[in-house]
Amino acid sequence: MTNATMAAMNNDLSATEAARLLGVSLPTLYSYVSRGLLVSVSHGAARRKRYPQEEVLRLAARKNDARRGGQAAVTAMHWGLPVLETQISHILEGRLLYRGCDATLLAQHASLETAASLLWDDGAIDYFHQDAPPLPPQLASAPDATPLTRAMVAMVAMAMPASTPAPATTPASMLQAGPALMRTLAAALLQTAPSALPLHQQLALAWQADAEQTELLRAALVLLADHELNASTFAVRCVASTGASLPAALGAGLAALSGDRHGGGSAAARRMLTQALAASDARDAVGAYYMSIAPEFAGFGHPLYPHGDPRAAYLLGILATLAHEPPRLQAILAACATAEELLDARPNADLALAAMELAFGWPEGAGMSVFALARSAGWIAHAAEQAASAALIRPRARYIGRHLRD
Template sequence: MDTVTSMRDQEPGPADGERLSTREAAELLGVKPETVYAYVSRGLLDSRRTPGGRGSTFDAKEVRALARRNRREGGSTASPGGEPAVRTRLTLIDRDRYYFRGVDAVELAGRCSYEEVAEWLWTGRPHPGAVFTAPEASVAVARRAVGALPEHAGPADRLRVATIAAATADPLRFDLSEEAVLGTARVLIPTLVAALPPVGQDQGGDGPLARRLWARLTGLPADRGSLRTLETALALLADHDLAASTLAVRVAASARAHAYAAVSAGLGVIEGPLHGAASGLAHRMLLDVLDRGAAPVVAEELRAGRRVPGLGHRLYPGEDPRARALFALLAEIPRAAPVLAAAREVAATAARSTPLHANVDLALAVLTVSCGMPASAGETIFAVARTAGWIAHALEEYAERPLRMRPSGVYVGPRPPVPLPLSE
């Protein structure tokens, strides 16, 4: 506990029933005044208008309880918008760019393989020529488990089952030391790829992971430009700060779940259409645009009150840097030209109504459509790529105090005692 926290804990608080001004509440919480109002909007604090004035007042007891909760969560703080925030050394997103351990992520992905980027995230040290391989026993048990699933099982289903199966084959999975978790990561990621049913010619267990994954996504031959784009996509998607799936991973790691279980938590979240499955929506839209043109397709999306898939990102006011990097590579692939033109037509058409830029989901969709992959391929690419980031965040969380990712509920139901419900 730091000195400031100790002094605050010893300070006499306001008497019960006393109300605090916004400034006083902000000082007690150690946040900016605008964050106090963000707490109100999220239901964490109740406010009352000052009689005859413009300001608000807050119950001192409630503010003190929230301050204690914030201190109890240790490394957790609050962002300027009031959302929970966690200190991390992994990814910084700033001014339409993002960085892995301080290195420009786009430049890193352009020069390094996915495996090398993963090692950088995990260790902060360069590992030139890193290649991940999986033992036959791990692959065999994962393949048997995935093979038992029905044909309509989705990518997240297969990867989640493969993860659980691989865990059962690892009797040392409960060792949470850094060395052991790194060993797990280097085996788990290639196991996930090997467990997926091949579509094209199986590349076996050697060579870059991107080439092995290619055979699980399409039956088309892997030309140099397309394979390079897939490799870069994996590296670019390796981490992206505290996305929803990453937060789930950190919660699991905070409870000291082993690395396989933490990854499984992340896989459970990415199936949502607002996260890992978003590129599938853009994939289907591009097929429709290639058939009918952008104007009617975009018009239908807007008329239905839906967001146009693949456009806009809450963290990037401008163009998503991941999309920009992938579009540049896709522009060098002749067979991607009509799909890339369709994507640009979508962005230009939608801009007449809402000025949103392309995001990485649209770029992934251009890759998957032009390379003859199914709509679910983008989700597979996303999940395999992000496993590296999930492991990096789990490693960070294992070094923190256990169970710190435990928010307190703000009860808003009827005040007790409530009579027992009686059947009529």
């Protein structure tokens, strides 16, 4: 028996195990196979049937979702049931996985470009062997706008039917256009000319980051490249499902990211840190700050990570090793620890971005720029996946208003 065969067997289930996971009888299990809901494979001389574990788990999830339909479906739109299937990323037992690869392990060595290629098609093609795109004229027309506004203006302009080349609308064309769009986003966010340099190096040059900070930027971009079906990614998929172009879908993602309860988290966490550093009693300042804002929207806690956000743990862990460098960093980390103790909540990625931005003297809003540039990689993956499904996302609403009256 080959190693490959043994590995496959280890991931297969017996009929009894599969039926137990599904909560059905053996006859019902066999009926699933005959109806095409589940596949089985023959094994051994007795030709006993075995069932791929992933297929069984997927069917069990679908059955569970169906049983919990109706009112339970309402929670699907806020930290509840899955509402669509994806092969791109998922969160499992406190870990963020990109196509099965642990994002924190990738952050040790990968670039955002490497992570993007993984998210787009499992790394089959390196899409980034392209020259930098030309500077869109729209980027030079709004010099006083915020970085995110400039990025949205660029995407909206590129989404117009008259733009050249024609906007990408098919899965293949979306992935081919991905590098140019990400480099255009970087140019808009940094107010520089588009460049083919690695994206973390573009940020480092614009913000005069040293070698250690550059490595931290690289890791942050990888860790934030995708995060399952968050609000901005869902917006991207909804727009892509209509047949709209990739720039239009990315514009929707940027618009969603601009909200205080999504991309604005690092700015809120920065305000908390600034107030704590300026106060005579940091604990009192932190307590007062979180009387007016929910911690999860300002650096602490995450519903998908009850034991702590691994992205924050990774980045703050690196910052702790650099505490002897920037004078303010030690005080910033102390303020983070004070807030964690007071709130009895673990830091999330927004706090890590805010700490980096504040400690290294990067421009205010740098955390949002890192977030937007990183997440564009995931948005492109989801837009292409949605386009490939050829399905329109059109959920129904539960009506709770007046009924027809005579």
